[in-house]
Amino acid sequence: MAVDYTKYLRMDKMPLYWCPGCGDGIVLKCYLEAIDELGWGKDDCAMVSGIGCAARVTGYVDFHTLHTIHGRAIAVAAGIKMSHPDKHVFVFGGDGDIVHIGGNHLLHACRRNVDVTVVLINNWIYGMTGGQHSCTTPPGAKASTAPRGTFEPTIDVCQMAIGAGAGYVARGFAGDPTRLKKLIKEGLEYKGFSLIDVFSPCPINFGRRNKLGDPAKLLEHMKSFLVSSAKAKRMSEEELKGKFVMGVLHKDTEKPELTASYKGLIEKAQASDEYWAKYVKGTLTEDDKDKITREELKKLYPYDVETPLKEWKKL
Amino acid sequence: MAKKRMPVEVNYDLCKGCGLCVHVCPKNVLEMVEDLHVWMGTTAKVMRPEDCIRCKMCEDICPDFSITVEDIGVELTFEDSKGNLITKSK
Ligand SMILES: Cc1ncc(C[n+]2csc(CCOP(=O)(O)OP(=O)(O)O)c2C)c(N)n1
Ligand code: SF4
Ligand SMILES: [Mg+2]
Numbered sequence: 001m002a003v004d005y006t007k008y009l010r011m012d013k014m015p016l017y018w019c020p021g022c023g024d025g026i027v028l029k030c031y032l033e034a035i036d037e038l039g040w041g042k043d044d045c046a047m048v049s050g051i052g053c054a055a056r057v058t059g060y061v062d063f064h065t066l067h068t069i070h071g072r073a074i075a076v077a078a079g080i081k082m083s084h085p086d087k088h089v090f091v092f093g094g095d096g097d098i099v100h101i102g103g104n105h106l107l108h109a110c111r112r113n114v115d116v117t118v119v120l121i122n123n124w125i126y127g128m129t130g131g132q133h134s135c136t137t138p139p140g141a142k143a144s145t146a147p148r149g150t151f152e153p154t155i156d157v158c159q160m161a162i163g164a165g166a167g168y169v170a171r172g173f174a175g176d177p178t179r180l181k182k183l184i185k186e187g188l189e190y191k192g193f194s195l196i197d198v199f200s201p202c203p204i205n206f207g208r209r210n211k212l213g214d215p216a217k218l219l220e221h222m223k224s225f226l227v228s229s230a231k232a233k234r235m236s237e238e239e240l241k242g243k244f245v246m247g248v249l250h251k252d253t254e255k256p257e258l259t260a261s262y263k264g265l266i267e268k269a270q271a272s273d274e275y276w277a278k279y280v281k282g283t284l285t286e287d288d289k290d291k292i293t294r295e296e297l298k299k300l301y302p303y304d305v306e307t308p309l310k311e312w313k314k315l
Numbered sequence: 316m317a318k319k320r321m322p323v324e325v326n327y328d329l330c331k332g333c334g335l336c337v338h339v340c341p342k343n344v345l346e347m348v349e350d351l352h353v354w355m356g357t358t359a360k361v362m363r364p365e366d367c368i369r370c371k372m373c374e375d376i377c378p379d380f381s382i383t384v385e386d387i388g389v390e391l392t393f394e395d396s397k398g399n400l401i402t403k404s405k
Contacts, residue, residue: 019331030375215335
């Protein structure tokens, strides 16, 4: 046994709530293995989730956990990260939760590049509520709200996240746990927003309606949509149509992380306030000039330069 | 001293009988069996433990944390499918 999972799980809540063959458990296990390899303490980790089958993960892991409102997990996680920049913050959620209902929050977290790791369990369906089709259901697949097959075009979540400016974007597959663990680990280590889109089987609500009720059969079906990034390089655009590339799709090591840039701003703003306070009191020394440049001082002071002097004279 | 343990062990309290382990095992060690004494009515059972190469494919794919595979190199004594006591380390 490589990893002692019982260390990270709330064993009194077991067995897991998910249906037999549901991929959520595989993804959770890969994620726990990645955390174990990184050696992060349980009290340094905070996990946030919204609503859905995938979002039930927060009930089982023994970290700081928050089970929040539908689609808003990323917003809550960003808030936690901003107030506790030293903690590791993760989001778990389904496609319906994170992309469909909370898509707006996903886009803006990508844009801001806040250091949150999102594990998106993409099972192509709204699993918990009985199999309504979501924005990732492949065209033609049957769902409870599409008994004759969906006719809507789908969205490529990874391309959307890259476009919105996410720092790390990868796609994994629950049927390939070894590689998935590596992708999740890389995402956890990355300083900035990381999204790992995991294709995961929902044999009960997606599979059964599409004659793929056997989890093994559904896993093979999902695999037929995926190509590894190494193989994709050798394929033409024509061949890649309708396929999804697995692996690390985007990694930007240059983009500044939000909490770091915010901290930098706070330090400069405090230095500028301190400078003006001392200036007003007439206690400025030569050292204070080194702390902040003249240009920065002008830019950061939210009022005109004369105001504090006038205010002071009035007293 | 060899440990007394199967190379693959299934926790019947957690197994939901999805069959993914049987699907991924390259050596056909596991089988799905009907068993009315377990909570789901079906469960994975280790039928040919002597064939196990400890690749951990089943442990990795199991969505319910119910399978544990011993590491390669650890010497184990267990009963094989024919009922003989054997000792293996990989
Ligand atoms: C505001 C709000 N709207 C709708 C729902 C109903 N609801 C619960 S779970 C869910 C879908 C979740 O789907 P997904 O995120 O894909 O998770 P999955 O179950 O597939 O893992 C919906 C629509 C809700 N709980 N709250
Ligand atoms: S409904 Fe689908 S996603 Fe939800 S637990 Fe069952 S198999 Fe998993
Ligand atoms: Mg879903």
